[in-house]
Every structure is written in structure tokens, then in C-alpha cells.
Amino acid sequence: MKLFVGIDVSSKNLEVSMLTSDISAKPLFQGTFENDLNGATEVKKLILKLNLSQQFEKIVIGMEATSIYSFHPAYFFENDDDLAQFNTQAVIINPRDTKKYKDIFEIQKNDSIDAYYIADFLRLERYSTSLVRQEKYVALQRLTRSRFELVKSLSRSKQHFLESLYYKLNKLVVNDDLNTSVFGATMLDLLTEDFTTDDISVMPIEELADYLNSKGKGRFANPSALAKTIQKAIRGSYRLDKAIQTSIDVVLSVYVNEIRLFQKQIKLLEKSIDDLLKTFDEAQILQSIPGIGPVYSAGILAEIGQIKRFENQSQLAKYAGLAWKKYQSGSFNGDNTPMIHSGDTYLRYYLIEAANSVRRYDPVFARYYHQKANEAKHSPHKRAVSLTARKLVRVIDVLLRNHQIYQKEKVV
Incomplete structure (x- = not known):
């Protein structure tokens, strides 16, 4: 006989329902515990007590993926030494699967009912692989997921920057001849800090090319051609009222700082990821x-x-x-x-x-x-x-x- 423990997880509570593989039998237990170390320990003690009398061939503890709330209890049950002695498996279930299953039998919704149908769903043994892993995988996941979110934030900041830059220099944003990114350090300084638009438009090409070559530390293949492209795009862009121009400059400055901050944070994460990855x-x-x-x-x-x-x-x-x-x-x-x-x-x-x-x-x-x-x-x-x-x-x-x-x- 097998034991199936369904847990409906919230930020504060663990609603628990325990069923055996005998579908005709009534639930062995139905109750609520706090979602903390003490509550999870009480659930464990109850499972071990039932196992002492029933001698289950397998114990499956399942809960729905509920953001961060299911992480701690799932990790606790998967890595507990006492439970590990009795062929115990902790699994995370897609909430979509359990909802479809519950809707077949039940129109009511509360935590107690949800926990029961999680346990009942586990009895089908069609659940997916557990999300719980060894410590180093969890540590790596925290780093890589954080990097993922920062990359998304960086992309949004860049998009907002381009939208604001279009107001100021529309011809530059859509210029196909600009063979460099406007998000490079040199270009960001040129467009938002070191010079005004009017300064760049009247600057001698040689001076602008020298600036690009010096600031870019020789990375530009043809600084003179780039200088001509930038100046031509600026001269062809629409002019803004002074009040609008000022507001756009403030917005661009904010997004530049945000972009640089995200880039710095991503580099820090990548350094930690690289160090940890060496252990794999x-x-x-x-x-x-x-x-x-x-x-x-x-x-x-x-x-x-x-x-x-x-x-x-x-x-x-x-x-x-x-x-x-x-x-x-x-x-x-x-x-x-x-x-x-x-x-x-x-x-x-x-x-x-x-x-x-x-x-x-x-x-x-x-x-x-x-x-x-x-x-x-x-x-x-x-x-x-x-x-x-x-x-x-x-x-x-x-x-x-x-x-x-x-x-x-x-x-x-």
C-alpha cells in the first residue's frame, strides 16, 4: 500500500490531506499546519507515525507550484533524512493539472477540498518530475533566474531609452548606416552627457572623430565615417521645444543610469555563476x-x-x-x-x-x-x-x- 500526501500551500498554512492507494478507503488525515519549520516537522511526524503502523511501500508528498511558497516545504520533505529511509518522494504539480482534475468531481473550492484532490491526483501517479534538487543546483538556479529577470529589465530599459531618444533624434534611431550600438559607453556619453545636440551638429568632423576614437579607445573601425553619419542624422532630425527637450534629456539620463546599473549587476551575477559552474x-x-x-x-x-x-x-x-x-x-x-x-x-x-x-x-x-x-x-x-x-x-x-x-x- 502507498501513502499519498496532498498539501495545499499558502504563505501562512499547509492544508494537508492523506490518502492511501486504496480508493475505497477514507482519508487517513485531514488538517491544517503552519507553513514554517515547526508545521512541516509536525506533518513529518504524522507521516512517520502512520508509516509505523501501515508500513507503506512508497510515500508521495505533493503540492502545487505556488511561486516561492511551495519551495521550503517541498525542499524540507525531499531532503529529510528520516523520510528518506522509507522511499519518500516530494513532487511539485502543475496547478493547471490538478484544477482540471478537481473540476471533474467538485464545483466547490476551499483549501481542504484542494488538498484532498491534490492527494487524489497523486494516486493516479501521473505527476511530473519534482522540482526539488541538490543544494548546488538550487544555488545555481537562484543565480541564473535572477540574471534572467535582470536581462528582461535591461531589455525594457533599452526599449524605453530608444523611445525617448526617438523624440530627440528620430533620424539617428532609424539610421541603418550607424554601424554601432547606441548603447555602447561612448555613444551613451556622447548623446546624453558630454555634448548637447546643437554642439554635435556644428562640431567639426575631425573633432568629433577624435572624440569617438579617444573615448572608444580605438575600437571604432572608421571614426570619421561614424562621425559623419551621426552628424548627418542629428541635422536631419526634428527640433523640439526647449521645455520638451529638457524633459526628454532628464528621461534619457534616468534610463542611462538604469541601463548601466543593470549591466553592472548582470556582470556580478555572471561572475558568481561562472565560479559556481566550475563545480559541475x-x-x-x-x-x-x-x-x-x-x-x-x-x-x-x-x-x-x-x-x-x-x-x-x-x-x-x-x-x-x-x-x-x-x-x-x-x-x-x-x-x-x-x-x-x-x-x-x-x-x-x-x-x-x-x-x-x-x-x-x-x-x-x-x-x-x-x-x-x-x-x-x-x-x-x-x-x-x-x-x-x-x-x-x-x-x-x-x-x-x-x-x-x-x-x-x-x-x-
């Missing part, structure tokens, strides 16, 4: 794939954890959300197969970004990408890179399971 044997395996460096390998490893948590590559792909809905009935097969809207967002992001990089360095992945892009009727790049990421999952799964370095002749 799997990092060398992933980085043997052309196009995958420390950032992508860290993000992928942090979300996957130990590859043995997944039965096969198909389960890993579904966990990442790299799966597509199929519409088939009789002889009809739908052409539109959208990607599922579930799975680990972070893992999907890192796999797709990594695949987009790998296809630039590996000819096998490049051919596959172009093949899928040519077949796609809508959004060719988006669909092709997603399918390339799905192909990458198969390669990563083989490499990690066999603990081998990437060799395209043997693997792909």
Missing part, C-alpha cells in the same frame, strides 16, 4: 556543444538538475514546454500545431537561446533550422528555432545520461 562536471559536457557557453550551460543545468529525474528526452522536452498540441480526428490532421503554454519558462528560454546560438556554429543544426524555417507557414524563425531547441533537447539528454562530450558524427 556536466558544465564541460554542455559547453562542448558549439555555441553553448557558461551562461547557457548554467541556465540549462540549473533547471534540469540531475538528468535522472527524467525518464527520457520526451519527458524533459515536455517539462521545458517544448511540445506541440496535435489536432487529429479520424483521417483529419490539423496543420496548426501551437506550442503548449506550460512548462518551465526559464528552461525553455535557455534552450531556445542556446539553440539559436548552436545553429550558427554547427552545420547540422544550421541545416535543420533552415529546413524547418522553409517549411513554416507562419513566423518561420520563431517556429524553426523552437524546433531546433527540441532537437537540442535530444542531444543534451544523450550527452548527460552517457556523460560524454559532444561529437556530432555520433550524436546528431
